[in-house]
Amino acid sequence: AQSVTQLDSQVPVFEEAPVELRCNYSSSVSVYLFWYVQYPNQGLQLLLKYLSGSTLVESINGFEAEFNKSQTSFHLRKPSVHISDTAEYFCAVTGGSQGNLIFGKGTKLSVKP
Amino acid sequence: DGGITQSPKYLFRKEGQNVTLSCEQNLNHDAMYWYRQDPGQGLRLIYYSQIVNDFQKGDIAEGYSVSREKKESFPLTVTSAQKNPTAFYLCASSMGPRKTEAFFGQGTRLTVV
Numbered sequence: 021a022q023s024v025t026q027l028d029s030q031v032p033v034f035e036e037a038p039v040e041l042r043c044n045y046s047s048s049v050s051v052y053l054f055w056y057v058q059y060p061n062q063g064l065q066l067l068l069k070y071l072s073g074s075t076l077v078e079s080i081n082g083f084e085a086e087f088n089k090s091q092t093s094f095h096l097r098k099p100s101v102h103i104s105d106t107a108e109y110f111c112a113v114t115g116g117s118q119g120n121l122i123f124g125k126g127t128k129l130s131v132k133p
Numbered sequence: 134d135g136g137i138t139q140s141p142k143y144l145f146r147k148e149g150q151n152v153t154l155s156c157e158q159n160l161n162h163d164a165m166y167w168y169r170q171d172p173g174q175g176l177r178l179i180y181y182s183q184i185v186n187d188f189q190k191g192d193i194a195e196g197y198s199v200s201r202e203k204k205e206s207f208p209l210t211v212t213s214a215q216k217n218p219t220a221f222y223l224c225a226s227s228m229g230p231r232k233t234e235a236f237f238g239q240g241t242r243l244t245v246v
Contacts, residue, residue: 029173052233052234054234056237061221061240061242062239062240063137063139063223063237063238063239063240064176064223064225064237065237066234066236069233069234071233110175110176120166120178120181120191120235121234121235123175123176124175125173125174125175126173126175
């Protein structure tokens with residue numbers, strides 16, 4: 021069965037520092053990959069997705085993720101974070117038995133001034 | 134605007150009481166999902182529906198029931214058989230199984246009092 025591992029449950033960083041949130045998935049077959057962001061007491065919002073083509077995908081607010089098939093990874097990066105980036109981030113992959121997405125357990129990003 | 138609407142945002146349940154969480158979408162999506170979110174555990178699939186009048190159990194369906202009488206609506210009932218119902222519940226929809234991303238509602242926080 022497909023699985024997703026987010027290696028860090030919490031990541032504290034200072035404002036304007038770079039950050040990397042790590043995500044590994046289990047399957048070597050073709051998959052679609054996603055990063056979602058969740059602010060407190062809200063639903064999940066799609067941040068970016070990899071379906072095919074270029075292995076580097078970008079969001080409108082400066083995040084990027086790179087699909088690495090050989091390492092089965094899809095790490096999320098931002099070169100300079102803001103206080104407003106404080107949220108929980110979820111990595112997800114297609115492949116659930118019901119056609120659903122499989123989610124990692126989430127990484128809480130805390131940006132400090 | 135198209136989207137998914139969950140109501141209520143907060144819900145309180147007494148011991149032994151059934152409660153129903155509403156989920157409506159106007160995205161014309163075929164597939165709808167219910168997830169449960171607990172701190173540090175990510176999202177776990179409760180029920181899934183691919184088409185009207187059809188639904189399947191997810192990983193943690195015990196103590197829950199659903200219906201799909203209309204394409205737009207997928208209500209979730211938390212029954213008295215669910216022994217630990219306090220959680221954040223998220224409804225999602227997608228164009229179909231394995232078809233790109235899921236879109237989420239804003240969630241319902243259920244608390245047992």
